[in-house]
Amino acid sequence: MADELDRVSDLEMAYRERALNAHLTRVTEVVIIDGYCNDCGEAIEPARLAAVPGVVTCIDCQHRRERRA
C-alpha cells in the first residue's frame, strides 16, 4: 500500500509541475490539478486521479461535461 501511495504522490508532483508549466506558457484554459474538481471543488477520488492522468474534474462533473459537449 505504501508503494502505491508513493506512486500517486509522484504522479501528483508531476501534475503540479505540468500545471505550473501550462500556467507559465499561458495556455487558454487554466487547469488547476490539485486533486480537487475544477468545476465543483469536491475532492477527486485518489483512484480516479491515479487512473486518469491529468484529470481535473470529479466523475459527476466529467459526465456533466460530456453531456454538454
Ligand SMILES: [Zn+2]
Ligand atoms: Zn465536480
